[in-house]
Amino acid sequence: MNFRLRREEILSGEQLRAMLAESPARAAQAILLAAKAGNLDGQALLGQILLQGQGIAKDEALALRWFQIAANGGHLMAHNMLGRCHEHGWGCVSDATAAARHYRQAAGGGLDWGLYNYANLLATGRGVIEDHTQALACYHRAAHLGHAKSMNLLGRYLEEGRYCPADPKGALEWYRRSAEGGDFRGQFSYGACLFEQGQSDQALVWLHRALTGGNAKFLRKAAQTLRHVGLLALAEAYLEQAQALTS
Structure with a gap:
């Protein structure tokens, strides 16, 4: 394959990511060309698709090499x-x-x-x-x-008052932002706080969203919390989903 392309033929990182979402196999070829031409976004994306086997054969060792090349470029x-x-x-x-x-x-x-x-x-x-x-x-x-996972953990520090003054209102706000940002742990944290405040209907909305997005480890641990507060049916649903994810 000839990798000596004109500059205008190399797609930007944004264009490559958009193509990857639509057609991984086609995008893999464009990403490979961009990486070979020295495009840093292309090199990092090549590492990513090699790591995941997305549109290209999975190769973790080769992915590591391309990440290193891109990292060397900053x-x-x-x-x-x-x-x-x-x-x-x-x-x-x-x-x-x-x-x-x-x-x-x-x-x-x-x-x-x-x-x-x-x-x-x-x-x-x-x-x-x-x-x-x-x-x-x-x-x-x-x-x-705007990092949703960090919002949830910031909320936890504020809720527990560890290494910072306790701030329940601030914690609730960060949990809300995390939940709305799509983090399943943030959705569970927000739902749990709402439930404690007696807002059961709204709490269940977020707890069900966490159920559909959570991984097996999270679901098993969360089920214990749900049992503790008396949400037995929902706890069972969490465990069933965890089992489905690992079977």
Whole structure:
């Protein structure tokens, strides 16, 4: 295949992502051409589709190589994805310290996902010294960038009053924004708070949305909370969905 294309034939990252949503196989060819031509978005996207096997044969080790190439060019999402690879052992041996290094690079550049993933390591002491104050600062920054998962975790810190003054109203607002942003954990948090406040009908709307979007691990844990507050039928539905996802 001839990769020596004119500059105007290389699609932008936005165009490549739009094509990927419509036709993964066709997009894979365009992404490969862009990556070979040195386009950083194309290189990062090539790593992504190789990691997922989207429109191209899955190859985690090759995905890692392309993420590294894009990261060497300063691509923040590529740094974030290198962090993911090192954290989970995709195409390499799992290494939380290396993951933290790449997440920190992405976070330092202001990438919301980098801030969120780096905060997760800070909050759990994986690859870095545990530091909830810094984790909270990262979640706060990512939440203000519109990152729904970070909004939920910021809400949790505010609700529990850990490493910051307790702020139930502020927590509820961040849970609401997270829920409306599509995060299933935020939907559950918001629904649970509404239920505690006696707004049962509205609470059930959000708890059912969390049911349809949650993964098996989340659903099993959430079912325990639902049982504790007496929502036994809904708890059973959560467990049934968890079973369906793992069968």
